[in-house]
Amino acid sequence: MTWLPENLDLLLRLTGTHLFQSVLPVVLGLLISVPLARMASGSRWLRPVTINGAALLYTIPSLTLFVVLPVILGTRITSITNVIVALTVYVIAILVRSCTDAFESVDPAVLQAATAMGYTRTQRFWAVELPLAVPVMLAGVRTALVANISMVSVGAVIGVQSLGTLFTDGLRRSIAEEILVGVVVTVVLAVLLDQVLRLAGLFLTRWQRPGRVDTRTRLAATGGAA
Amino acid sequence: MGNHAISFREVRKTYPDGTTAVDDLTLDVPEGSLTVFVGPSGCGKTTSLRMINRMVEPTAGTVEVNGQDVSTVPEAQLRRSMGYVMQASGLLPHRTVVENISTVPRLLGQSKRAARERAEELLETIGLDRGLGGRYPSQLSGGQQQRVGVARALAADPPVLLMDEPFSAVDPVVRADLQRELLDLKQRLNKTIVFVTHDMDEAVLLGDRVAVFARGGRLAQYASPEKILREPADQFVSDFVGRDRGFRALSFDTHDIPLSGVLTVDGQGHTAEVGGPAGVTDWVLEVNSAGQPVGWVTSTQSAEITDQAHRVGGSLHHPGGSLRSALDAALSSPSGLAVAVDDDGRLLGVLRPQDVLEAIDKVRESRQ
Amino acid sequence: MNLLSGMWQWLTDPTNWTGTGAIPARMLEHVAYSGVVMLVAVLVAVPLGLLVGHTGRGAGVVIGVSGALRALPTLGLLTLFSLLMGLGLVPPLLALVILAVPPILTATYAGVAEVDPAVKDAAKAQGMTPGQVLGHVEVPLALPVAMGGIRNAALQVIATATVAAYINLGGLGRYLIDGLAVRDYSRMLGSVLLVAVLALAADAVLAALQRAVSSPGIRTSPTEK
Numbered sequence: 001m002t003w004l005p006e007n008l009d010l011l012l013r014l015t016g017t018h019l020f021q022s023v024l025p026v027v028l029g030l031l032i033s034v035p036l037a038r039m040a041s042g043s044r045w046l047r048p049v050t051i052n053g054a055a056l057l058y059t060i061p062s063l064t065l066f067v068v069l070p071v072i073l074g075t076r077i078t079s080i081t082n083v084i085v086a087l088t089v090y091v092i093a094i095l096v097r098s099c100t101d102a103f104e105s106v107d108p109a110v111l112q113a114a115t116a117m118g119y120t121r122t123q124r125f126w127a128v129e130l131p132l133a134v135p136v137m138l139a140g141v142r143t144a145l146v147a148n149i150s151m152v153s154v155g156a157v158i159g160v161q162s163l164g165t166l167f168t169d170g171l172r173r174s175i176a177e178e179i180l181v182g183v184v185v186t187v188v189l190a191v192l193l194d195q196v197l198r199l200a201g202l203f204l205t206r207w208q209r210p211g212r213v214d215t216r217t218r219l220a221a222t223g224g225a226a
Numbered sequence: 227m228g229n230h231a232i233s234f235r236e237v238r239k240t241y242p243d244g245t246t247a248v249d250d251l252t253l254d255v256p257e258g259s260l261t262v263f264v265g266p267s268g269c270g271k272t273t274s275l276r277m278i279n280r281m282v283e284p285t286a287g288t289v290e291v292n293g294q295d296v297s298t299v300p301e302a303q304l305r306r307s308m309g310y311v312m313q314a315s316g317l318l319p320h321r322t323v324v325e326n327i328s329t330v331p332r333l334l335g336q337s338k339r340a341a342r343e344r345a346e347e348l349l350e351t352i353g354l355d356r357g358l359g360g361r362y363p364s365q366l367s368g369g370q371q372q373r374v375g376v377a378r379a380l381a382a383d384p385p386v387l388l389m390d391e392p393f394s395a396v397d398p399v400v401r402a403d404l405q406r407e408l409l410d411l412k413q414r415l416n417k418t419i420v421f422v423t424h425d426m427d428e429a430v431l432l433g434d435r436v437a438v439f440a441r442g443g444r445l446a447q448y449a450s451p452e453k454i455l456r457e458p459a460d461q462f463v464s465d466f467v468g469r470d471r472g473f474r475a476l477s478f479d480t481h482d483i484p485l486s487g488v489l490t491v492d493g494q495g496h497t498a499e500v501g502g503p504a505g506v507t508d509w510v511l512e513v514n515s516a517g518q519p520v521g522w523v524t525s526t527q528s529a530e531i532t533d534q535a536h537r538v539g540g541s542l543h544h545p546g547g548s549l550r551s552a553l554d555a556a557l558s559s560p561s562g563l564a565v566a567v568d569d570d571g572r573l574l575g576v577l578r579p580q581d582v583l584e585a586i587d588k589v590r591e592s593r594q
Numbered sequence: 595m596n597l598l599s600g601m602w603q604w605l606t607d608p609t610n611w612t613g614t615g616a617i618p619a620r621m622l623e624h625v626a627y628s629g630v631v632m633l634v635a636v637l638v639a640v641p642l643g644l645l646v647g648h649t650g651r652g653a654g655v656v657i658g659v660s661g662a663l664r665a666l667p668t669l670g671l672l673t674l675f676s677l678l679m680g681l682g683l684v685p686p687l688l689a690l691v692i693l694a695v696p697p698i699l700t701a702t703y704a705g706v707a708e709v710d711p712a713v714k715d716a717a718k719a720q721g722m723t724p725g726q727v728l729g730h731v732e733v734p735l736a737l738p739v740a741m742g743g744i745r746n747a748a749l750q751v752i753a754t755a756t757v758a759a760y761i762n763l764g765g766l767g768r769y770l771i772d773g774l775a776v777r778d779y780s781r782m783l784g785s786v787l788l789v790a791v792l793a794l795a796a797d798a799v800l801a802a803l804q805r806a807v808s809s810p811g812i813r814t815s816p817t818e819k
Contacts, residue, residue: 059793059794059797060786060790061756061757061770061786062753062754063756063757063767064753064770064782068782068783071597143664146661147664149667150664150665150666150668153670154668157760157774164667164669164670166670167669167670167672168669168673171677179673180674182667183666183667183671183674186670187662187666191661191662191665194665
């Protein structure tokens with residue numbers, strides 16, 4: 001254990017940029033996928049187009065995208081933008097599918113009831129469809145985030161800094177410890193962020209768990225003496 | 227009554243593939259009535275219902291509510307002005323019971339507090355404990371969910387209530403409760419209710435007026451339930467109403483039937499005659515200390531009554547009730563004698579089957 | 595346009611199609627790596643998924659471990675293994691197997707676990723032994739879902755196998771890494787196209803296989819829902 005104590009600053013800096021490169025694409029991808037998936041769900045022609053298109057995007061190797069994007073975007077090859085855009089593409093590839101499934105998982109009877117009660121289309125989307133799509137959607141977001149955290153490292157091959165830099169650098173200098181630290185921190189990062197998302201999901205889907213009663217209203221119902 | 231709350235004028239609904247869901251429907255639903263649309267699946271009854279709140283748009287013709295063509299009212303506004311109850315309760319699974327009931331008042335711009343108070347009040351109206359208000363729909367039984375669905379439809383106090391097979395997914399016992407409560411609600415709230423079902427018994431039980439739809443969206447008959455049972459307009463209605471329609475039509479007949487006496491025995495072995503001198507029969511009716519019937523025993527067993535000995539009786543008849551209930555009470559009784567009780571369930575006497583049949587005969591003669 | 599014509603030139607240059615290190619050879623290497631990896635991954639993940647799904651025991655562990663495996667950065671494993679085990683085929687293939695196992699394992703498990711309990715109950719009621727329930731009911735019903743996982747894994751493996759070139763292995767990634775070193779975009783783009791073609795071809799084959807193993811009774815397209 002000699003590498004780690006001497007390189008804590010580097011590790012912290014790389015972790016920070018790694019986090020940024022993995023989280024921002026998820027946010028961007030979500031903002032693009034949700035409206036796209038809502039339009040695609042139940043659509044006869046748009047649905048196959050987006051689903052198959054997304055599957056196709058997924059076949060492109062990440063390394064390829066990192067390499068090709070600078071040519072298309074006109075960015076420097078070591079620019080962080082390439083990684084952000086490339087990973088956003090992957091997030092969309094994953095999320096368009098799961099968001100479409102999410103919107104289609106909402107019970108049509110509930111949607112009909114909402115319409116029958118006089119929700120406008122916009123009101124219905126925000127108040128009913130989106131909250132009910134969260135559980136399935138969240139599963140996709142979690143998959144995408146974990147995949148991203150693992151994939152960001154590949155950027156190191158073309159010289160974009162991230163925890164992956166520890167892998168390329170460790171291999172070149174034959175420091176197994178450096179690579180191991182990189183692997184462990186990457187996994188810890190993935191597990192931590194995944195748990196954050198899981199907890200957020202539990203909060204957003206309280207209604208799914210039977211047997212628990214909203215304490216606030218229960219107290220109100222019994223007079224709130226406690 | 228008198229005014230027509232809802233009117234269909236030559237309404238037709240055809241789909242692009244050529245199928246006709248509703249064929250030239252003209253029908254008036256009187257204000258304050260409970261009108262039932264009944265028919266086999268695919269007969270257009272639900273489609274017709276959904277044209278009232280523009281969930282379905284007619285291909286031709288107009289639907290009017292209180293004299294106003296619904297196609298001139300913005301969809302969302304129209305729907306907020308009517309209650310809607312559906313088969314699967316359609317409750318929003320991510321909202322609590324109280325939040326679900328508050329939906330329409332909130333859409334109409336009521337304050338959260340006022341909507342909430344109204345919702346809690348409604349919980350009691352529909353026979354649910356206020357404590358259930360904080361639950362999510364998945365934590366309720368099917369019957370409770372359906373009650374909440376009714377409460378939600380009533381929340382904005384709409385003059386019109388649309389109910390699409392609301393009780394078909396709950397078990398028969400709960401369904402009977404819900405049906406009774408609906409009739410009770412109707413008495414108290416004075417709403418115009420349109421109720422869709424495929425169950426003729428439910429239609430007869432609930433409806434002031436019944437519209438029987440045939441396949442292809444044709445209105446086969448629109449009349450009172452009694453008239454439909456007694457004088458089906460055509461072969462289709464007659465078939466749909468079913469074999470028992472003669473028996474079911476007795477629900478609408480009443481006639482005085484003379485009471486006969488019966489020998490009773492109580493828990494202490496004391497015997498008595500109730501309702502007059504008892505006829506010659508082996509059967510003795512066991513009563514409790516309040517004079518309410520408990521079950522039948524044969525006279526050979528009456529000396530020492532055991533729980534095993536007595537046979538529970540059939541349905542009970544209340545004097546003034548329908549001939550159907552009298553006949554059923556007789557048919558379902560082990561002794562063949564219909565047990566008549568007063569409103570407190572105390573034994574008044576028995577009806578002999580021949581007297582019931584005679585009453586049925588007299589009613590028939592009087593109609594001719 | 596310049597890039598595309600460059601790519602086209604590279605792809606159609608006859609000298610790139612013959613000899614060692616030519617396109618056919620690299621493609622074959624790529625297919626061989628991916629094939630071996632998928633074979634090993636399927637042999638590990640499918641039986642394990644069936645077992646866990648059938649018994650219901652250890653489901654939490656399997657899901658947790660798969661989740662953790664998914665989080666492992668393939669590049670990290672690749673470099674670590676080759677540093678510890680030296681050169682050769684084993685380190686990169688092992689890293690790719692670890693990449694391929696989680697999607698297959700979770701899909702197989704989910705396929706079995708999602709079989710309608712009423713159907714399993716009915717099978718038992720007709721006198722099937724647990725082994726027969728697995729063989730006649732659970733496996734046929736779970737296969738389409740498991741195949742979905744295998745397709746997913748194959749796509750990932752074919753795409754990620756390009757990274758193997760980073761530790762001096764063959765495959766189509768060679769063109770990418772070598773092209774990168776000399777900024778030869780024609781070569782890089784050409785190899786990208788080849789990888790995509792390979793991935794699509796593999797997916798088409800597996801999709802046909804998935805269709806073949808799905809009983810027509812459970813074959814429903816999403817639009818029929």
